[in-house]
Amino acid sequence: MDKNLSGEDNDSIDWDTEDELEIQEIPDTTFSSCTNLRNVGQHTVRCHGEASSSSVPCQSKFIQQFIVMGFPEESIAKAIEQNGENEDLVLDALLTFKALEDSPEEQPSTSLQLEPCISSDDSSSQYSENFLDDIYEEDSWSSNSDNCINSADQCYLRDESSSLSEKEQTLLFLANMGYPVEEASIAMERCQKASLAELIDFMCAAQMAREEDVYLPEDVKPKLNSGGYKKRKMYNELCIRKKQRALLDEETIALPNPMIGFGVPTESVPGIVQRILPEQAIGPPYFYYENVALAPKGVWDAISRFLYDIEPEFVDSKYFCATARKRGYVHNLPIEGRYPLLPLPPHTIHEAFPLTKKWWPSWDTRIKLNCLQTSIGSARLADRIRKAMEAMENFGGEPPVRVQKYVLYECRKWNLLWVGRNKVAPLECDEVEMLLGFPRNHTRGGGISRTDRYKSLGNSFQVDTVAYHLSVLKDLFPKGINVLSLFSGIGGAEVALYRLGIPLNNVVAVEKSEVNRNIVRSWWEQTNQRGNLIDFDDVQKLNGDRLEHLIDSLGGFDLVIGGSPCNNLTGSNRVTRDGLEGEDSALFFDYVRILELVKSIMSSRRV
DNA sequence: GGCAGTATGAGGAAGATA
DNA sequence: TATCTTCCTCATACTGCC
Numbered sequence: 001m002d003k004n005l006s007g008e009d010n011d012s013i014d015w016d017t018e019d020e021l022e023i024q025e026i027p028d029t030t031f032s033s034c035t036n037l038r039n040v041g042q043h044t045v046r047c048h049g050e051a052s053s054s055s056v057p058c059q060s061k062f063i064q065q066f067i068v069m070g071f072p073e074e075s076i077a078k079a080i081e082q083n084g085e086n087e088d089l090v091l092d093a094l095l096t097f098k099a100l101e102d103s104p105e106e107q108p109s110t111s112l113q114l115e116p117c118i119s120s121d122d123s124s125s126q127y128s129e130n131f132l133d134d135i136y137e138e139d140s141w142s143s144n145s146d147n148c149i150n151s152a153d154q155c156y157l158r159d160e161s162s163s164l165s166e167k168e169q170t171l172l173f174l175a176n177m178g179y180p181v182e183e184a185s186i187a188m189e190r191c192q193k194a195s196l197a198e199l200i201d202f203m204c205a206a207q208m209a210r211e212e213d214v215y216l217p218e219d220v221k222p223k224l225n226s227g228g229y230k231k232r233k234m235y236n237e238l239c240i241r242k243k244q245r246a247l248l249d250e251e252t253i254a255l256p257n258p259m260i261g262f263g264v265p266t267e268s269v270p271g272i273v274q275r276i277l278p279e280q281a282i283g284p285p286y287f288y289y290e291n292v293a294l295a296p297k298g299v300w301d302a303i304s305r306f307l308y309d310i311e312p313e314f315v316d317s318k319y320f321c322a323t324a325r326k327r328g329y330v331h332n333l334p335i336e337g338r339y340p341l342l343p344l345p346p347h348t349i350h351e352a353f354p355l356t357k358k359w360w361p362s363w364d365t366r367i368k369l370n371c372l373q374t375s376i377g378s379a380r381l382a383d384r385i386r387k388a389m390e391a392m393e394n395f396g397g398e399p400p401v402r403v404q405k406y407v408l409y410e411c412r413k414w415n416l417l418w419v420g421r422n423k424v425a426p427l428e429c430d431e432v433e434m435l436l437g438f439p440r441n442h443t444r445g446g447g448i449s450r451t452d453r454y455k456s457l458g459n460s461f462q463v464d465t466v467a468y469h470l471s472v473l474k475d476l477f478p479k480g481i482n483v484l485s486l487f488s489g490i491g492g493a494e495v496a497l498y499r500l501g502i503p504l505n506n507v508v509a510v511e512k513s514e515v516n517r518n519i520v521r522s523w524w525e526q527t528n529q530r531g532n533l534i535d536f537d538d539v540q541k542l543n544g545d546r547l548e549h550l551i552d553s554l555g556g557f558d559l560v561i562g563g564s565p566c567n568n569l570t571g572s573n574r575v576t577r578d579g580l581e582g583e584d585s586a587l588f589f590d591y592v593r594i595l596e597l598v599k600s601i602m603s604s605r606r607v
Numbered sequence: 608g609g610c611a612g613t614a615t616g617a618g619g620a621a622g623a624t625a
Numbered sequence: 626t627a628t629c630t631t632c633c634t635c636a637t638a639c640t641g642c643c
Contacts, residue, residue, distance in 0.1 A: 255620075292635060294619070325635080371634060378613050412632075451611060459635045489635095563635080571634040574616045 253300045253312065255293055259326055261313035265340040265468065274336050281308035281332045284556070284602060285484075287595055288333060288469065288493075290461065290563035291588070292570050293326040296579045299569055300328055303580070306592045308332075313469075317462035321345045322352040323369040323415075323435045325462045327563075334472045341467045341499050345437060349417070352435060359418035363404045369415045369427075372435060373572060374458030376426035377414030385410060389422035429453045436492075437463025437499075439523070443490055446522055448515045456516055461492030461563065467500050473559065480505035480531065482554050484598065486539055486562030486591055487511065491520035493561045504529055506554045510536040510562075539590040547597050556602045560595050564588040 063076055263269050289307060293300075293314045300312050307330045317325035320340070346352035348367050350360070385407050392399035399407070407424075410416065416424035427435070429450060433442050436457060443453040470493075473481060480503030485493050488509040497504060507524075511517050517535050524533045534550075536542060551557065567573055568582020580588055 257621075290635095294634060296618075324633085326633090327635085370632095373634070374636060375613090380613070409632090413634095449610060455635090457635090461635095566635050567637090570636065571616095571618060573634090573636045574618090575637050577618075577636090 253304065255314050255326075258319075259293065259314050259316035260319055261315040261329070262335045263338070264315065264319040265344075266319060274334070275311075277310060277332055278308045281310050283332055285558055285560050285598060286331070286333055286473070287560040288329065288331040288466075288562075289591060290327055290329050290466070292566045293328045294571055295328075295566075295569040296577065299579055303328070303330060303588065306589070307595075315465055317465045318368045320464040320468065321435055321437065321462060322347055322349055323462075324371050325465070326371065327462075327465070329469060331469065333469060337472050337475070338468050339471045341437070341464050341471075341496075345435075345464055353417055353431070356417045356419060359420055359423065361398070361404075361418065363398065364408055364411060364418070366408075366412065369435070370412055372415065372427070372432055372458055374455040376454055377410070377416055377424075381410060381414065382416065382424050382426070385416070385424050386422050393422065429457065432457045436460060437467070438490070438492075438495060442495075442523060443519055446515070446518050448519070452515055456490045456513070456519065459566075460489050461496065463492055463496045463499065466492060467496035470496055470502075470559075471500055473497070474500055474502050477502060477558055479503070481558045482506045482556060483508070484550075484557040484560045484594070485509045486560065486594060487564050487587070488516070488520060488535075488562065489513075490516050491523055494520065495523070498527060498529075503531065505531045506534070507531065508534045508536070508550055508554075508557075510539050510542060512537055539587060539594065542590075542594055544597055544601070547594065548601050551598065551601050551605065556605065557598055560598055562591055564591050 063073075063080070258267065260267050260269060262275070287307075289303070291299075291303065293316075304310060304312055310330050310332065312328040312330045313335075314326070314328045317323065317327070322345070349369060350357045388403055388407065389399060392403055398404070411424060415427055417427065419425045429443060430440050432454070433440060438457075438460075443456055448456075481497065482505050483493065483497065485491075485507055488494070488511045491509070494504060494507060494509070509517070509520055511520070514537070517537070521533065521535070532554075564587045565584035568576055568578045568585035569580070570577070576582055578585070580586060
């Protein structure tokens with residue numbers, strides 16, 4: 001390999017990023033005018049004194065290694081100031097700074113201090129909710145007012161009102177919640193020795209009474225969305241939520257470890273050979289429901305409850321292929337006589353991607369990839385890692401543990417592979433297809449964008465895992481099967497059945513995304529299926545009449561399969577992780593509705 | 608407007624440690 | 626046993642470009 005390209009020559013490092021140019025081009029006079037950059041300058045001066053004439057690039061490199069890792073210059077300067085030139089200590093400090101920045105507890109509570117009066121607009125209600133959330137996390141509400149205030153607010157109160165009496169502190173606290181001081185004073189006077197919760201109740205009741213009083217002049221009535229109502233409502237909701245949480249802790253279905261469900265090809269669960277299903281759950285039709293295992297607490301209890309109290313089977317696809325995929329399955333299929341799809345897929349990263357072995361560092365101990373998601377790591381991140389690695393390489397040997405930790409963290413998070421010397425890359429679409437058990441180019445072409453391919457693949461079944469569960473159907477339906485495939489996506493269920501060699505007589509696929517429907521249609525044609533593929537775009541349009549018509553014309557369904565949207569369940573979603581009540585995940589109830597309708601219609605036809 | 612690239616965090620479980 | 630740490634997660638929203 002070219003020495004320069006390999007980064008062995010110090011001068012050959014690619015310094016041409018914007019950040020680097022900034023550092024190199026900023027004169028000393030500029031440093032002196034900026035606190036953070038001045039520190040960088042100080043470091044430079046120090047290094048000059050210690051090293052030879054080549055010390056300038058040496059000094060830059062010390063800073064550079066942290067810049068390429070993505071740390072802000074200000075933090076680097078601060079870390080160097082605090083820790084000198086010890087790489088480990090500086091990196092440790094930088095990671096600490098980042099953790100502190102990321103931690104909401106460390107954010108200064110300026111909003112609380114500067115804006116003690118809560119208005120009724122949305123932003124303030126959001127503020128109130130967060131504020132109250134913190135407050136009500138504390139257990140002892142009533143005994144001591146100090147206990148009712150979260151740590152940040154305690155600091156605030158200590159700072160601002162350490163000299164105040166308990167009564168004054170309570171008053172200040174209520175004022176901070178947005179209650180008029182006069183109202184709070186009256187409440188405290190009338191409800192002496194009352195807890196904060198009782199005081200809030202009192203004021204809220206007074207506001208509600210005013211609202212009810214139609215004879216009161218408009219300007220005296222509280223506004224409908226006034227802070228008092230919202231706060232009390234939120235308080236009640238939070239109390240309920242807290243109680244629910246306590247209940248959930250007792251009821252929640254625990255995830256098994258190892259996550260092998262009722263068994264996987266390589267491991268079996270002692271004592272589980274067959275299971276007894278509730279009478280209501282016994283088919284026809286067979287059904288198979290799938291969703292993320294790591295859903296918010298209580299979700300799987302609800303799913304199980306709606307699906308005839310069947311115990312979910314939690315399986316991690318890492319027992320079937322080279323990538324993890326933790327999913328829960330509720331089904332009424334037999335569990336004896338399962339067999340895996342052949343040929344067996346690669347079980348490790350190196351088996352799946354043998355070319356990566358050459359570049360794989362010994363300290364990257366990954367054997368399996370993490371769950372394949374709907375988005376991939378950025379090119380910028382890959383570049384940062386390359387530069388971090390190359391910067392370290394110039395010091396000889398392996399990168400320090402801290403750098404290894406940083407790189408490994410990003411590699412795990414984004415499922416990055418080593419594709420060259422110091423070079424990592426996210427998985428390509430066809431590689432994801434292979435890992436998930438789909439044919440190569442399954443999602444390629446037909447106008448689908450790369451982003452959509454990742455999204456569709458990230459939302460799909462792992463074919464080998466699902467096929468293992470469905471394999472018991474082969475002997476049951478030697479002449480073929482009629483399938484109702486709900487939320488069919490890119491056709492994971494269809495591909496699994498096809499690969500098992502189970503003829504697909506009729507498939508009714510319901511899928512909202514047009515590109516996904518096109519993918520399934522295209523696969524159907526390319527694999528010369530002899531049956532019929534009927535598709536719908538919306539599960540909610542599948543009403544009793546349509547189902548009756550389909551059942552009459554196709555002769556019923558043998559299998560109702562599907563995994564409803566997980567958007568509101570997955571931990572990756574930090575915006576709308578609302579559980580089964582979430583906008584998308586609530587479609588689970590359509591799965592239940594349709595399954596019930598199918599069972600009911602088919603049952604009536606048999607009579 | 609659609610697409611691609613990018614930055615962004617919290618919740619929970621499991622393991623480690625006191 | 627309680628607390629702390631580490632790891633993982635079928636995503637969403639914003640921005641810039643065409």
